[in-house]
Amino acid sequence: MKKTYKIDVDCANCANKMEEATKNTEGVKDATVNFMVLKMKVEFEDGADVDAVMQEVVKNCKVVEDDCEIFL
Amino acid sequence: MTKKQKNLLLRVIIAGVCMIVLALLPLKQYPVVRFLLFLIPYLTVGYDILRKAFKGIRNKQVFDEHFLMAVATIGAMALGEYTEGVAVMWFYQIGELFQSYAVGKSRKNISELMDIRPDYANLENEDGETERVDPDDVEVGSIIVVEPGEKIPIDGVVTFGSTTLNTAALTGESLPRDAGVGDEVISGCVNMSGMIKVRTTREFEESTASKILDLVENASSRKSKSEQFITKFARIYTPAVCCSALALALVPPAVRLIMGMAPDFGDWIYRALTFLVISCPCAIVVSIPLSFFGGIGGASANGILIKGSNFMETLSEVAVAAFDKTGTITKGNFAVTGIHHTTMENEKLLELAALAESHSSHPISRSIAAAYGKEIDKSRVTDVREISGAGVIAEVDGHRVGAGNLKLMRELGVAAEECHSEGTIVHLAVDGVYAGHIVIADEIKEGSEAAIRALKAAGVRRAVMLTGDKESVARAVASKVGIDEYRAELLPADKVKAVEELIGESGPKARVAFVGDGINDAPVLSRADIGIAMGALGSDAAIEAADVVLMDDDPGKIAKAIRIAKKCLRIVKENIVFAIGVKLICLVLGALGVANMWLAIFADVGVMVICVLNAIRCLAVRSL
Numbered sequence: 001m002k003k004t005y006k007i008d009v010d011c012a013n014c015a016n017k018m019e020e021a022t023k024n025t026e027g028v029k030d031a032t033v034n035f036m037v038l039k040m041k042v043e044f045e046d047g048a049d050v051d052a053v054m055q056e057v058v059k060n061c062k063v064v065e066d067d068c069e070i071f072l
Numbered sequence: 073m074t075k076k077q078k079n080l081l082l083r084v085i086i087a088g089v090c091m092i093v094l095a096l097l098p099l100k101q102y103p104v105v106r107f108l109l110f111l112i113p114y115l116t117v118g119y120d121i122l123r124k125a126f127k128g129i130r131n132k133q134v135f136d137e138h139f140l141m142a143v144a145t146i147g148a149m150a151l152g153e154y155t156e157g158v159a160v161m162w163f164y165q166i167g168e169l170f171q172s173y174a175v176g177k178s179r180k181n182i183s184e185l186m187d188i189r190p191d192y193a194n195l196e197n198e199d200g201e202t203e204r205v206d207p208d209d210v211e212v213g214s215i216i217v218v219e220p221g222e223k224i225p226i227d228g229v230v231t232f233g234s235t236t237l238n239t240a241a242l243t244g245e246s247l248p249r250d251a252g253v254g255d256e257v258i259s260g261c262v263n264m265s266g267m268i269k270v271r272t273t274r275e276f277e278e279s280t281a282s283k284i285l286d287l288v289e290n291a292s293s294r295k296s297k298s299e300q301f302i303t304k305f306a307r308i309y310t311p312a313v314c315c316s317a318l319a320l321a322l323v324p325p326a327v328r329l330i331m332g333m334a335p336d337f338g339d340w341i342y343r344a345l346t347f348l349v350i351s352c353p354c355a356i357v358v359s360i361p362l363s364f365f366g367g368i369g370g371a372s373a374n375g376i377l378i379k380g381s382n383f384m385e386t387l388s389e390v391a392v393a394a395f396d397k398t399g400t401i402t403k404g405n406f407a408v409t410g411i412h413h414t415t416m417e418n419e420k421l422l423e424l425a426a427l428a429e430s431h432s433s434h435p436i437s438r439s440i441a442a443a444y445g446k447e448i449d450k451s452r453v454t455d456v457r458e459i460s461g462a463g464v465i466a467e468v469d470g471h472r473v474g475a476g477n478l479k480l481m482r483e484l485g486v487a488a489e490e491c492h493s494e495g496t497i498v499h500l501a502v503d504g505v506y507a508g509h510i511v512i513a514d515e516i517k518e519g520s521e522a523a524i525r526a527l528k529a530a531g532v533r534r535a536v537m538l539t540g541d542k543e544s545v546a547r548a549v550a551s552k553v554g555i556d557e558y559r560a561e562l563l564p565a566d567k568v569k570a571v572e573e574l575i576g577e578s579g580p581k582a583r584v585a586f587v588g589d590g591i592n593d594a595p596v597l598s599r600a601d602i603g604i605a606m607g608a609l610g611s612d613a614a615i616e617a618a619d620v621v622l623m624d625d626d627p628g629k630i631a632k633a634i635r636i637a638k639k640c641l642r643i644v645k646e647n648i649v650f651a652i653g654v655k656l657i658c659l660v661l662g663a664l665g666v667a668n669m670w671l672a673i674f675a676d677v678g679v680m681v682i683c684v685l686n687a688i689r690c691l692a693v694r695s696l
Contacts, residue, residue, distance in 0.1 A: 038179075
């Protein structure tokens with residue numbers, strides 16, 4: 001399943017880091033962060049609990065870039 | 073400006089004023105006071121960077137630009153270079169502010185260019201009253217009212233009224249289209265003249281406008297090779313520079329100590345700090361997605377949808393262009409292209425032919441009627457006899473008119489002039505005397521020849537036409553529009569094979585594009601290095617199958633798309649070479665001790681500003 005989330009982040013490099021962090025989250029199959037339109041597309045593993053996975057994603061993104069926001 | 077940006081601007085101004093005042097004050101005798109006073113502008117402008125750097129260390133994310141800036145400025149302050157320490161932070165923040173403003177500005181520009189998102193729909197309820205609702209809430213089959221000046225929010229069919237539509241936001245050309253009862257209309261068009269009612273045939277999400285917006289927004293998610301390169305580059309670059317800086321600060325003084333010289337710690341640490349400032353990767357990291365975003369956005373405003381940055385890259389390398397014929401180079405409809413050897417006025421001959429054929433609904437008859445262009449009074453025609461495979465014989469205004477092929481002429485015992493034009497020939501005989509013939513052919517689009525020339529100028533070396541049509545027709549069309557090669561009488565599967573052959577014959581850097589109208593050629597579109605579908609307005613299949621979608625059927629847009637891609641890629645390459653080049657030079661100068669902090673600031677912020685300004689040029693594609 002794929003879902004798109006609005007995000008807020010200040011720099012392009014931070015967006016790349018968020019993408020990497022999201023990809024490495026358990027339950028996430030693939031992710032792309034689009035800095036120019038401030039959107040994040042997450043593809044979940046089959047049977048993953050989307051809400052729980054996204055909580056983890058937020059946590060992991062905050063680690064690599066404290067000043068970021070994901071609007072769930 | 074957003075709140076964040078205004079806040080930062082204010083801090084930058086306060087710190088700037090502070091710095092000037094401090095520079096003018098005679099504080100040399102009071103070092104402690106001087107240090108404390110300089111802390112004011114330093115913390116004002118840089119407290120958030122210090123905080124982020126600290127948080128980064130705590131989260132084990134050490135090597136980011138905040139860390140670089142924090143270490144460099146704290147180091148400079150520790151060395152007693154207060155002005156430089158504050159200046160580095162100050163310029164860094166100015167750079168951040170500029171970057172954030174520029175990115176925000178181009179986001180806004182592009183959403184303005186792509187101003188097709190409808191905000192509301194006027195839904196008509198059973199009582200005939202209208203209500204303004206979110207277009208998301210409109211169900212398929214509802215009736216919506218579109219007033220003049222409003223955008224059509226959802227695809228549908230006109231059930232009431234007639235009007236002229238402006239499709240400029242979708243196609244980039246302001247060619248008005250007429251729409252009346254029964255016509256399909258697509259979302260994103262602006263209603264220009266009359267009120268219409270539309271029965272929706274799709275949900276908002278599935279409507280053309282939503283789909284196009286979705287496509288453009290997702291386009292920059294498909295990353296190009298340059299973007300992937302930079303992501304990888306940034307990942308190893310920052311740690312590498314940090315380690316070199318550390319080495320620069322420690323190794324030379326150690327060596328000097330061993331050799332019995334004064335270690336000069338201060339000097340080498342200063343050099344290491346300039347290293348850190350120079351190394352910030354922001355310039356390239358932000359300018360590349362910005363370039364692609366600008367290029368894709370600018371192209372979509374011209375009715376050219378490029379589905380990803382990667383396709384932008386491929387498009388810029390197209391060296392071989394294969395075309396479908398019908399609907400791409402030709403209009404795909406039959407029309408009268410010539411009237412020859414007539415014994416009467418052309419108008420009169422057309423009139424007779426149109427009348428004689430008026431009882432038939434064959435495409436040939438329709439195109440003659442269309443060329444005649446006037447109302448046909450069928451009562452003037454009597455005694456119509458269709459001769460299968462030959463033509464028609466009828467009484468028109470008391471004259472016996474035969475219209476058909478050579479076989480019919482032979483049957484009527486009339487000596488016909490042979491015609492050497494390509495297409496279908498309708499010979500006419502009036503009262504047993506040959507009266508001339510009408511040539512009907514698929515018309516070549518007005519822009520086709522110019523489009524092929526423009527493609528050649530844009531770097532396409534080989535243009536090939538692939539068609540299912542007859543050899544003779546293919547030859548004629550190809551020579552007329554200036555296409556070098558053609559392959560005729562191909563079945564759809566043969567076209568795939570032909571494209572594969574072209575790919576095999578071309579080198580790895582010479583990409584093969586296939587241009588089709590999206591009808592029946594989806595497999596070829598996806599097999600080519602890059603599939604370009606044209607005339608896609610309202611055709612889902614084409615939008616799905618192709619990598620590049622031209623909203624209208626102007627073949628000139630193909631060359632334009634390539635020019636946009638080339639410009640964008642050139643800017644990306646310029647930025648990569650310029651940013652990395654300047655940084656490397658400054659790093660070397662810094663290591664040698666030639667570069668001071670001010671040059672380092674230029675290598676960081678100056679380069680970034682130049683790269684961003686250069687990237688913004690990608691947006692300007694209208695005149696390409």
